[in-house]
Amino acid sequence: MITVAQALEHVFALVAPVDIEEIPLAQAAGRVLARPVSAKRSQPPFAASAMDGYALKAAEAEPDAMFKVIGEAAAGHAFEGSVGPGQAVRIFTGAPIPDGADRVIIQEDVGRTGDLISLNRDMDEGFHIRPAGGDFVEGATLDAPRRLSPANIALMASMNIAHVPVRRRPVVAIIATGDELVMPGETPGPDQIIASNSFGLKAMLEAEGAEVRLLPIAKDTVASLKAVFDLAKDADLILTIGGASVGDHDLVAQVAEDLGMDRSFYKVAMRPGKPLMAGRLGSAAMVGLPGNPVSAMVCGQIFVVPALRVMLGLEAAPAPRRRGVLAIDIDANGPREHYMRARQTDEGLAPFGRQDSSLLTILSDAQALVVRPPNDPARKAGDTVEYLPI
Amino acid sequence: MITVAQALEHVFALVAPVDIEEIPLAQAAGRVLARPVSAKRSQPPFAASAMDGYALKAAEAEPDAMFKVIGEAAAGHAFEGSVGPGQAVRIFTGAPIPDGADRVIIQEDVGRTGDLISLNRDMDEGFHIRPAGGDFVEGATLDAPRRLSPANIALMASMNIAHVPVRRRPVVAIIATGDELVMPGETPGPDQIIASNSFGLKAMLEAEGAEVRLLPIAKDTVASLKAVFDLAKDADLILTIGGASVGDHDLVAQVAEDLGMDRSFYKVAMRPGKPLMAGRLGSAAMVGLPGNPVSAMVCGQIFVVPALRVMLGLEAAPAPRRRGVLAIDIDANGPREHYMRARQTDEGLAPFGRQDSSLLTILSDAQALVVRPPNDPARKAGDTVEYLPI
Structure with missing residues (x-):
């Protein structure tokens, strides 16, 4: 197993900034400015x-x-x-x-x-x-790359910049795999469940600026997986969910390798989310996420969102962490980096007692992931820890 | 003049939650859940x-x-x-x-x-x-109102909820006023500038869930203002920018009153953003924002975003503040509540030296608005202050 930091470096090596497109200013909020833009006039233009x-x-x-x-x-x-x-x-x-x-x-x-x-x-x-030019003078620049805020948009309007060079939205194809899955709104069989990860990941990645395509659920057969991979050919990033474990029924890695995937790694020392793979498949990067709902969402946050930011031309950096105090005592951590779902309370961060990676209710109620390094000792209420807001 | 808190209460009294619509789960991220939804099955459905x-x-x-x-x-x-x-x-x-x-x-x-x-x-x-039902049992609810996070979306998928009751997007019509304004991409005359506030506010309010319509710029004539107001008739909220001051050329209040506006207040003891009015115009709420670029954006943050949250069915509450330490000394504040543009540095919050309400470059570079109460004494580096992240 490799560390989370090592795995993230591997993922960064698989992706690169996508193309630049010019879009109207009124549609540019939240997009990533790809090149510096220059003021076409001074503001105010006169005293x-x-x-x-x-x-x-x-x-x-x-x-x-x-x-x-x-x-x-x-x-x-x-x-x-x-x-x-x-x-x-x-x-x-x-x-x-x-x-x-x-x-x-x-x-x-x-x-x-x-x-x-x-x-x-x-x-x-x-x-x-x-004074004339007191705010900015003609030729003054707004630097890139940056994600465009409402104030950036107002400033560019004032600079008379009507069209803005931004990175196009990276196309992310999401493939949920498994005979047990049906789509929301369908009637599941007695041994089936509803595909949920793909919907959660779509929401997470669209908020970051991706164009997400939810592909049909792939069955646990070579033919079905190949057919669905074929639909993902023109994506910038292919995400598979499930089937990346070592069980006999996990065919995703095998099929992806048959299709030419150059696999970068296999397992990451993290919890939730141990089974994870990544590589390149044709012109696309591919990341194989674990099938447990919370594992898939946490791996999305830890690996896919930072990768997407690189594709948007932003800095290759881990998901930004904050520091907060614990509201309660927590036990020592095991050998894997642990992302504990926690509430934000008036007293600080309160990790939930139940951390099983199947529990979406707990993720849905969480406002933070408290990060525990491998073999972190027991911590007391009042101790400072690192966390990711979610 | 009235206080910011009093003005905000007036604004809240003008707005109410908009209608509910059912939308596909895949489009519900970031929308506000209007009613609790119930799980249609247990998860897992079997041990x-x-x-x-x-x-x-x-x-x-x-x-x-x-x-x-x-x-x-x-x-x-x-x-x-x-x-x-x-x-x-x-x-x-x-x-x-x-x-x-x-x-x-x-x-x-x-x-x-x-x-x-x-x-x-x-x-x-x-x-x-x-165990069967270990995550949730059939009939378990996800409470409302709440803005739907990616984890909420994943949970609802897992509950087999394919359509979601959300508040529809409130329609906000933005009317920039003033003979000095032209649109980005146009060629301004020697005494003209580019309309910027409307673009910045559009970005700010769309991020909160509004459907924003940028109406044509209204000239400083009764006829032009009435014509543009006419285009805003079916909006839930009408925002005017500029023309709310006391100068002879500020016709907006006069025209809005001619059209039947019931005006709630006129001036707020805040900086930037002193001239501000609000009322009801037919079936719409109306807020008149000041014309200075930074004033308009700050008033958008302090008054319009909280109003929009009420229209989305969320709690009537001021923009949430955080606490941080100052990186530098700052002078005593005057009699108006002051929202100082500031950088977030490693040493804490560093308000800019130049705080003139015309300076969009400073707003564009700011990550926070440090809130100074009226007559707040001078503060030292290291003191704790309240701020709004922007």
């Missing part, structure tokens, strides 16, 4: 008023000074003339500062009668002018 | 083997004991007979436990010659049987 008030010459802005209002500047409507001595222009937030003016007196500090204004004795000291 | 090995009578499982292998049980293929004294059935993970057997000896603890097996002297003590 602009930060407040509603009167634009005039700063040198004349004395208490009680009077000015003649010679015009108006609003956002989108510049004042075309120039502000001379003793003159002011009524101005609104976002309007270009008129030539000759270099300060805005906020309207609360001004009294107005007809075309005349007088400044108050006590005035706000600010100049209330946003 | 099942947790390992590959041999099923036999526990009372006979003595070291060196020998058994005759009378058949095989695999996942999806039960052994139809019964296990008698001195008999064993070859069994694989997930297979039903045959009648008469009540323990599985893992294959590593067994030697086999033809049809005969003998148990090792040292055996794993586990019984390796998952």
